[in-house]
Amino acid sequence: MRTLLSALCCIAIVQSTASIRNKMAALITGDWFAESEVMWPGQRFSLKVKKDGVLHRSRSKFQDILVFQSETYGKVLVLDGVIQLTERDEFAYQEMIAHLPLFAHAEPKRVCIVGGGDGGVLREVARHSCVEVIDMCEIDEQVVAVAKEHFSDSTATSFDDPRLTLVHADAAAYLKAIVDGKGDSSDPAIAAALKRRSSQWPGYDVIIVDSSDPVGPAETLFAPAFYDSMKAALAPNGIVCTQGECLWLHLPLIAKVVTACRATFPSVEYAYTTVPTYPSGQIGFVLCSLDDGERALIRPTRAPTTSLQKLLRYYNPDVHAASFILPEFAARELKKSR
Numbered sequence: 001m002r003t004l005l006s007a008l009c010c011i012a013i014v015q016s017t018a019s020i021r022n023k024m025a026a027l028i029t030g031d032w033f034a035e036s037e038v039m040w041p042g043q044r045f046s047l048k049v050k051k052d053g054v055l056h057r058s059r060s061k062f063q064d065i066l067v068f069q070s071e072t073y074g075k076v077l078v079l080d081g082v083i084q085l086t087e088r089d090e091f092a093y094q095e096m097i098a099h100l101p102l103f104a105h106a107e108p109k110r111v112c113i114v115g116g117g118d119g120g121v122l123r124e125v126a127r128h129s130c131v132e133v134i135d136m137c138e139i140d141e142q143v144v145a146v147a148k149e150h151f152s153d154s155t156a157t158s159f160d161d162p163r164l165t166l167v168h169a170d171a172a173a174y175l176k177a178i179v180d181g182k183g184d185s186s187d188p189a190i191a192a193a194l195k196r197r198s199s200q201w202p203g204y205d206v207i208i209v210d211s212s213d214p215v216g217p218a219e220t221l222f223a224p225a226f227y228d229s230m231k232a233a234l235a236p237n238g239i240v241c242t243q244g245e246c247l248w249l250h251l252p253l254i255a256k257v258v259t260a261c262r263a264t265f266p267s268v269e270y271a272y273t274t275v276p277t278y279p280s281g282q283i284g285f286v287l288c289s290l291d292d293g294e295r296a297l298i299r300p301t302r303a304p305t306t307s308l309q310k311l312l313r314y315y316n317p318d319v320h321a322a323s324f325i326l327p328e329f330a331a332r333e334l335k336k337s338r
């Protein structure tokens, strides 16, 4: 009986490995990787793969994971067929999603990162010496393991920061548990994280949601209920910054999210950055603040020290302010909910 069971297991493993290989193979034809086009029908971004450049492929509990060495963009991390980062341009995203909210806040001490398993946002948050607590909730343990193995000298550099508590759980459940203050969550990872909270927990100063696109494991992170939980999890004057998709491709979705946020938060703005290997070369951020000051998000309240500025390759205080200035077609659409 046991032999039969283990044989069946082996067949299942072989079959699922074969199906991952087929799916991944479909993404790489000859020397070229082509991104899946589910969220951007009719367009496909391609990168040339180095000879024997596929470094990792697997299926985690949640998604397909692929790492390859490209000809011109360094190593590339792909989840469910969609590029998450390349070593050449990742800083344009990680710096902006982290430093926009962190420099808009006067003194961020407690930061929560949702997602961000590659470690890039953590690397940027860890550069702020005023930050005392970094809680990170990444659902997929395997993404962190793959990042540590393949991106240890680019994005996965701060997983040993003593301020970090890393929880592998569903972020919607995690934040709900934080807000309810329930240490008896049915998820042991969440229960353990909550046990470390004192009853005096004042809430997060900044919550950064570094999610993949809203197809697959990140779907719940774009729902209004998640924004309600984030608002409830913030300290006074707290700021949320979420991955906000692309103005060229997803303006109706962005307008919907911004409108929903404006019904909940006193200050809501949209900013963007340029990332050549993201769809249409651009990606934005939805920023929400509990501070109702007119320029609460747009004007940085602190500036990087000289030594930190030297480390940064995209963010500076002028770029901060400029990133909120939107092209007319987008500004017009997002103005409707003001």
Ligand code: SPD
Binding pocket: 082, 083, 084, 085, 093, 094, 116, 117, 118, 119, 120, 121, 210, 211, 212, 213, 243, 278, 279
């Ligand atoms: N369309 C791709 C969006 C990816 C956003 N998350 C990237 C993770 C980098 N830390």
